[in-house]
Amino acid sequence: MLDKQRYEAQGLELDASKLIVEAQGVAGLTDFGPFEFETALRKLLDCFAKDMPLSEQGMALLKADIVRLLVNRLRMERDIKAHPEILQEDVSDPFIIIGLPRSGTTKLHKMFSAPDTVQKTLFWRMQNPAPFPDAVPGEPDPRIAAIANSGLLTDDNPDMNAAHPIAIEEVEEEGLVYQMSFKDYTWSQLLDSPEYFDWIMSESSTEGYSLAKRVFQYLQWQDGGKRGRPWVFKSVPHFAYLDTLLEHFPRATFIQPHRDPHKCIPSFAKFTSGLAHIYADSFDEHKHGAETLRTWSIAMKRFLAVRERLQLDDRILDVDYELVRHDPMKIVREAYAKSPYELSPEADEKMLAWHTHNVQGKHGKHEYSLAEFGLTPDDIEDNFGHYMSRFINKH
Template identity: 30%
Template sequence: MHQENKPHSQNLLVMPSAHGTLCRLGSALLPRINAFSRIALHDGRQFFSLDPEVLLAKSRRLTGLDDFGGDSFHEPFRILLRSFEADADLNLIGRICVHSEIVRMLCNRLRIAEDRRRNPAIAEQPIRRPLFITGLPRSGSTFLHTLLAQDPRCRAPQIWEVMNPSPPPKRDSYDSDPRIARTERQLKWLDVLMPEFEKFHLIHARYPQECIAITDHSFMSYVFESMYQVYSYRAWHDRQDKRPAYAFHRQFLQQLQWRCPGTHWVLKAPSHLMALDALLQVYPDADIVQTHRDPLKVLPSCASLAQVLRAPFTNRFKREGIGLEVSLRWEGSTRLALELRRDNPALEKRFFDVRYPDLKRDPMEVVRGIYRHFERELTSEAEAAMQRFVAENPKDKHGIHRYTLEEFGLDRETEWNRFRFYTDQYGIAPER
């Protein structure tokens, strides 16, 4: 599916389809709304309940369906909801958004299961040699994802079809599907709640979406900790076998490609670093591109993004410690990936490493290296589309977001030493 004119840094970490009235709110009203929410929170808990039985019943009522496609989601679903109530300290807007998102995911599960029941061929769809991009956040993975998605033969999941996957999209109406316009309307409220978000990620229904917006339907996804202060869920999730999440991810791709196939999928999420063993068990023929960057540039950007994402939804945003939280999260993730590759040398041919300075200096040479390494054909049509994309999307086209290690309580020398195992392994030099 040919995707043209996609700006740099456009994937969204999470895509809540909030209550429609939020789309019409001005940003100047947010402080008043949040003040009101403290008064109205009792009613908010009643009308936007996070009780699991209420949410399950509502999704059944909205769809007229009752098969969620298996029961493996029940435990993470209930643990997540308990964490929202115990940890997140949601304000009224946060409660509305969480309620709406959970119902959307449950409805999608019901509809996907019904589509598979009516059309058994969906479950027979082969997912051949998907290309996954992962690596530290803010290391060029979003840009590379969109760049590789310019290949007209491939498929990259677009935001509109991830938010609304049923019925399965059709090739002849893929560019004009009415869900595109509906998704655009649903996305407008993000400009209100997160006016700084555009400097991190541009949002449009036709942009490629990250895998965490697919795995969230399994309720085993890093999307929730990105958006909310769900600490007990995070601790539980870190200990779990992630194969059920990737098994649902595969079903989701089968749904999207049934009537609209490509030669291969191009997929992306930094959080794949935390579960490469599960990913490779579900997708044993996957090719993996790992992006790398100076962690001292990555960490303050991640901390700043976490603040932008979480603050609108809670009564008390806990800025203290967010820098260390981010640092420990990505230290652990890079260790997991490094150890998996070190302990399984036969997998090395399945990986291709991309350093951020190389991608910034000559993105097309990086692309050619990826295609050569994985023995894929880079057609002249694909190369021309990618070159157009590079020319039309210079770095920082939509503004610069400035941040420092120090403002998030991080010490330069401490953090460099923390990640020394990683920078030494992959030859990552400090960025100026």
């Protein structure tokens, strides 16, 4: 039941116009670029006010997140106006790891990102793609220190650290960039709002991906251009937008690990509940479980339909979760064989070293169950049966 008093109070705090003005003041700029965002921002903030009982810390973090994203858009557009060659950067051929969350995507992302022959989605760069005005060449980038206040580092949260350690100078999924559109699946992983999720699923994702492509061109330009280095991407919401993803990165090499959804869904619910606790004053695990199940069921149906319609079986390297765990170098070598790139001995060695030194459970055991989120095995069978019959049960 909607708590009208809380909704109204939180709505006053989450005032899009005030946050926009604050961001413009911080940046000293007014041009956010060619992509309209206010409709999405107002929808997102309204759903936060309506559906998440924010703690005092959560309210402060959320408002800071919004201002940070807006400031980055402002600074990026200023730099693109000054350097229009940024939009000539070629980001068309990344390695992209797709699949259900908690299916081995993070391990593959970090392994593929280990060598210096690729471009890395480092956490501090994903949080702040635009350089800070006080950056001094040759000194530590101030964006690195700024991440300490993000609220997302997992060192002090054993459950989250066991599931998905987040560190300042490690690669992290680039869903953080897609948040800049305010109309993206990534937000719904934090916010249990059927209204918001259904709205973004009904909207076009084209502008969000166009904005993200612009960000990666911007980051690549900052780092001296492509220089033969492909990006390595991994963001689980790509699963719902495979057609749009292909439009913007048409020469991508796709790798998809497959793991039983009986494990993936409660594991992801456990991790994202940890994220929600950073922001929420109270939290309903069963509601979260039901919404996690529903969103990934919808995403899976959309993914399978697009995969069939676009006949993408030959474009996607399908791999079993156990291979990710025990012999991931086989996956790496097959992926490189499908890509425009050669796997150098040095890159091979660095990826193998990452695998060797990062065994499962290194940061603690991630424990979860369907029952703690009010789910049953039948719920999984009912929602993922077709996927499992094609990709899981055959193994």
